[in-house]
Amino acid sequence: MSESDVTINESSWSGGALPYAISSKKLGMWLFIVADSITFGAMLVAYAYLRVASPDWPVPFKFNPSIINATVMTLVLLSSSITMVAAVQAAKEGRIGACVKWMGATMLGGVLFDILHIREWLGLIHEGVRLFQNPWGSPLFGASFFSLTGLHMTHVTLGVIYLATVAIGFGRKKFSADDVEISGLYWHFVDLVWMFIFPLVYLISARVH
Amino acid sequence: MSSAAADAHGGAGMSWFMKVWGCLIVLTAAEVFLTYEQLRLEVMLFLLMGISIVKAALIIAYFMHLRYEKRSLFLTLIPAMVFVLVMMIVMFPDSFRIQTLRLISN
Numbered sequence: 450m451s452e453s454d455v456t457i458n459e460s461s462w463s464g465g466a467l468p469y470a471i472s473s474k475k476l477g478m479w480l481f482i483v484a485d486s487i488t489f490g491a492m493l494v495a496y497a498y499l500r501v502a503s504p505d506w507p508v509p510f511k512f513n514p515s516i517i518n519a520t521v522m523t524l525v526l527l528s529s530s531i532t533m534v535a536a537v538q539a540a541k542e543g544r545i546g547a548c549v550k551w552m553g554a555t556m557l558g559g560v561l562f563d564i565l566h567i568r569e570w571l572g573l574i575h576e577g578v579r580l581f582q583n584p585w586g587s588p589l590f591g592a593s594f595f596s597l598t599g600l601h602m603t604h605v606t607l608g609v610i611y612l613a614t615v616a617i618g619f620g621r622k623k624f625s626a627d628d629v630e631i632s633g634l635y636w637h638f639v640d641l642v643w644m645f646i647f648p649l650v651y652l653i654s655a656r657v658h
Numbered sequence: 659m660s661s662a663a664a665d666a667h668g669g670a671g672m673s674w675f676m677k678v679w680g681c682l683i684v685l686t687a688a689e690v691f692l693t694y695e696q697l698r699l700e701v702m703l704f705l706l707m708g709i710s711i712v713k714a715a716l717i718i719a720y721f722m723h724l725r726y727e728k729r730s731l732f733l734t735l736i737p738a739m740v741f742v743l744v745m746m747i748v749m750f751p752d753s754f755r756i757q758t759l760r761l762i763s764n
């Protein structure tokens with residue numbers, strides 16, 4: 450018995466022990482995040498490919514309103530990540546009320562992000578951008594822009610619903626602090642993806658002159 | 659959970675996370691600043707992607723606590739993911755070539 454314990458301690462990979470020392474739920478979320486980052490990676494590569502392959506790729510984003518709007522969206526999402534960190538910390542310390550409040554602040558950040566993003570979309574649609582046409586150049590601009598940012602917006606929206614579910618469940622003591630932390634992993638991932646979409650879609654396409 | 663993870667969630671943890679958050683804000687401001695510096699597209703892309711990778715690493719390491727998990731989790735998740743993402747770049751030479759191909763087909 451003691452001998453097998455020693456074997457398990459010697460290597461995480463020897464079997465019979467948890468090699469990652471985390472719950473299966475948390476490992477599941479990590480595996481989802483890896484898969485989803487490859488999805489977003491493929492979308493970004495497809496966007497970059499189309500852009501390089503199209504000589505008349507438009508650069509439509511003016512400093513005011515588009516770049517300012519997207520920068521504010523980035524700050525909102527980053528701030529919603531720090532409130533999520535505070536929520537996880539409160540959950541670990543058993544401060545249920547504080548955790549639910551911080552999660553509420555995080556959800557508010559997500560909703561604000563969505564509102565700003567929809568405002569941006571409506572502005573572009575108003576200027577004549579559609580899925581397969583726009584006034585400036587390659588018709589594929591709209592397809593790649595709307596699908597990429599739309600997929601991200603869907604993640605933010607689903608994230609707000611996910612956080613609301615976990616916050617209510619944690620408030621009613623149905624969910625544990627571990628569940629809050631796992632929902633935090635998802636939220637930070639959504640934030641992380643935006644850290645690539647923001648420069649690759651907006652900043653690189655800023656109309657400098 | 660390791661003691662390092664417990665420390666990360668302890669009283670001193672939050673001020674450290676606030677510093678990481680401050681770094682992310684400063685890096686974002688740097689990106690927006692660079693956008694209007696009239697750099698060549700390749701240089702700009704290189705700098706922006708570099709900064710974005712640093713930001714992603716900060717988020718994964720600290721906000722997602724991967725730095726405080728066992729190393730085995732990092733080794734299982736990240737290298738394979740990075741490999742797959744990097745392998746997607748093999749498509750790019752074709753995107754330069756395709757414009758020439760289009761002219762020939764016309």
